[in-house]
Amino acid sequence: MADTMISEQVLAPIVENRAVAPDHVELIISSAVLSQAEPGQFAHILTPGMLRRPVSFSRIDQENGQVGLMFQIVGDGTRWLAERRHGEVLDILGPLGHGFAAPDPTKPWCLVGGGVGVPPLYAAAARYLHRSRPDVIIGARTADWVLMAQDFKDLGLDVTVATDDGTAGHAGTVMGPLETWLQDHPDGQVFACGPTPMLAAVSAACEGRATAYVALEQRMGCGIGACLACVVKAHGKEHAEYRRVCTEGPVFAAKELIW
Amino acid sequence: MVIDVSVSLPRGLTLKNPVIAASGTFGFGPEYSRYVDIGALGGVSVKGVSPEPWLGNPTPRVWETPLGLLNSIGLQNPGMDVFLQEDLPFLRDQNAVVIVNIIGHTVDEYAQVAARMNHEPGVAALEVNISCPNIKEGGMSFGQDPDQAYAVMKAVRQVTDLPVMVKLSPNVTYPGLIAQAVEAAGADMISAINTLVGLAIDIKHRRPALGGVTGGLSGPAIKPVALRVVYEVAQSVNIPIIGMGGIATATDVLEFLLAGAQAVMVGTVTFQYPKRMNEIIEALPQVLHEYGFASVRDAVGQALPGRAPIRGGGQ
Numbered sequence: 001m002a003d004t005m006i007s008e009q010v011l012a013p014i015v016e017n018r019a020v021a022p023d024h025v026e027l028i029i030s031s032a033v034l035s036q037a038e039p040g041q042f043a044h045i046l047t048p049g050m051l052r053r054p055v056s057f058s059r060i061d062q063e064n065g066q067v068g069l070m071f072q073i074v075g076d077g078t079r080w081l082a083e084r085r086h087g088e089v090l091d092i093l094g095p096l097g098h099g100f101a102a103p104d105p106t107k108p109w110c111l112v113g114g115g116v117g118v119p120p121l122y123a124a125a126a127r128y129l130h131r132s133r134p135d136v137i138i139g140a141r142t143a144d145w146v147l148m149a150q151d152f153k154d155l156g157l158d159v160t161v162a163t164d165d166g167t168a169g170h171a172g173t174v175m176g177p178l179e180t181w182l183q184d185h186p187d188g189q190v191f192a193c194g195p196t197p198m199l200a201a202v203s204a205a206c207e208g209r210a211t212a213y214v215a216l217e218q219r220m221g222c223g224i225g226a227c228l229a230c231v232v233k234a235h236g237k238e239h240a241e242y243r244r245v246c247t248e249g250p251v252f253a254a255k256e257l258i259w
Numbered sequence: 260m261v262i263d264v265s266v267s268l269p270r271g272l273t274l275k276n277p278v279i280a281a282s283g284t285f286g287f288g289p290e291y292s293r294y295v296d297i298g299a300l301g302g303v304s305v306k307g308v309s310p311e312p313w314l315g316n317p318t319p320r321v322w323e324t325p326l327g328l329l330n331s332i333g334l335q336n337p338g339m340d341v342f343l344q345e346d347l348p349f350l351r352d353q354n355a356v357v358i359v360n361i362i363g364h365t366v367d368e369y370a371q372v373a374a375r376m377n378h379e380p381g382v383a384a385l386e387v388n389i390s391c392p393n394i395k396e397g398g399m400s401f402g403q404d405p406d407q408a409y410a411v412m413k414a415v416r417q418v419t420d421l422p423v424m425v426k427l428s429p430n431v432t433y434p435g436l437i438a439q440a441v442e443a444a445g446a447d448m449i450s451a452i453n454t455l456v457g458l459a460i461d462i463k464h465r466r467p468a469l470g471g472v473t474g475g476l477s478g479p480a481i482k483p484v485a486l487r488v489v490y491e492v493a494q495s496v497n498i499p500i501i502g503m504g505g506i507a508t509a510t511d512v513l514e515f516l517l518a519g520a521q522a523v524m525v526g527t528v529t530f531q532y533p534k535r536m537n538e539i540i541e542a543l544p545q546v547l548h549e550y551g552f553a554s555v556r557d558a559v560g561q562a563l564p565g566r567a568p569i570r571g572g573g574q
Contacts, residue, residue, distance in 0.1 A: 008293075049323050050324075050530070051323045051531070077323070093294075218319070221320075221530055222291075222530045223530075224290045224293075224294075224533075225290040226285055226286030227284060227332065227530065228306075228315060228332050228335045229318075229320040229330065230320070231318060240314075
């Protein structure tokens with residue numbers, strides 16, 4: 001998989017800057033190298049700060065040599081990134097990390113995304129649609145912040161929405177709809193990405209039932225495995241150990257991890 | 260224009276140029292080999308190695324600050340046996356000048372790693388890390404007391420013939436005193452500085468941002484502090500200094516040489532620009548020439564007050 005894939009430092013021009021929700025932007029950039037990415041892998045983007053910003057791919061278009069990078073504006077680095085326009089060039093390391101493996105086509109498949117965790121799941125749905133059709137559960141704080149629902153619908157997929165304030169879909173978190181799905185599909189497989197508490201809840205809900213794979217977010221340094229900043233605690237052979245989100249992840253089998 | 264950028268250090272340690280990858284930012288090499296020509300570097304100081312594996316600190320482990328980076332990795336490493344079996348061979352194959360950064364909770368643990376590295380093919384030198392601010396026992400506490408610093412260096416000296424540098428902490432009142440203590444204990448060189456202890460606050464969660472609470476500050480923000488320490492230590496001891504702290508360009512390197520360093524280490528900037536060390540090495544001869552120096556050696560210590568530059572070892 002990703003081990004044998006290319007990863008480089010590329011200078012990639014921005015083709016489009018789209019506002020997708022309040023404080024959420026998607027940059028479409030042109031790069032043949034990055035368009036070789038697996039869903040769940042990420043780009044490590046140079047900003048004026050001391051650290052690059054890791055952003056997972058929202059779209060991977062090998063045919064046209066383009067990728068999408070969707071992110072929330074949370075600080076100076078992402079604000080700077082959100083202000084970049086058509087024609088400007090980004091300095092990116094990537095594609096990096098291990099993404100989502102292809103789903104088992106013999107088992108029901110569900111995607112569970114919270115907030116800005118949705119984009120890599122869309123990339124996974126688009127890539128593996130020919131093997132399996134996932135059910136999609138999207139969570140957000142409020143209706144305006146629901147990401148990529150129409151993109152999933154355009155793939156012909158059913159989308160269940162949950163918002164914390166009840167302004168769209170189910171009132172509450174993704175866990176209500178997920179529980180219903182798990183009762184109907186106890187032998188299923190779940191791909192999830194979102195805030196860590198959500199992923200912990202998804203992992204717990206799937207235990208003993210569905211197989212869960214989670215894409216993690218963590219404060220990252222080098223992004224390539226050298227600095228050991230972005231680690232996560234996992235079950236080792238004998239005792240607990242840290243694994244690198246940037247290298248062994250960002251996608252892990254939920255049962256590997258210590259929540 | 261022929262500019263000699265080679266560096267001669269004690270016990271026959273020679274570097275083809277003065278730019279060394281700083282410990283902790285470069286892992287054990289393979290991750291960066293895709294971006295960096297490792298063989299072209301002056302040397303590589305590997306991530307700190309302890310006798311047994313260390314797990315490291317809770318996350319978050321890094322936090323960006325203005326012109327700086329605060330880290331609390333906690334010296335996570337696989338231990339010296341795994342390092343020798345699985346990590347050193349790669350660097351040896353790259354023909355890298357490998358400096359093993361050694362760490363311990365006790366004087367004896369430092370000596371254990373030093374003894375294990377002695378006569379190990381491919382290990383060119385040791386860097387005794389008595390200055391990491393991110394571990395509870397040992398680490399920086401050894402580097403904040405001249406007697407303890409002396410004790411660690413003495414124990415290391417007794418078990419190795421390798422060139423040994425001691426990495427100093429800036430988190431002391433007089434770095435020169437610690438430098439003199441380790442010089443007296445047989446240190447061949449000083450490397451300075453390690454990170455400055457700092458704290459970042461995560462407003463959203465109303466708590467310190469790092470899992471380890473405090474962290475070590477690196478990056479351009481600390482360059483003036485690093486230059487001050489190098490300048491001070493250069494006037495306190497007669498052994499060579501490897502300077503570091505916020506170096507991001509070839510002119511930064513020249514500043515450290517002028518302040519009294521004979522070589523430098525480059526760390527944090529590599530996270531932004533993986534190829535930067537190679538770029539600095541390429542640019543350095545031109546920068547030296549521009550400022551009227553025919554060699555790296557010529558520039559060393561030229562900013563020190565009223566004294567000739569400190570001589571290198573190697574004789």
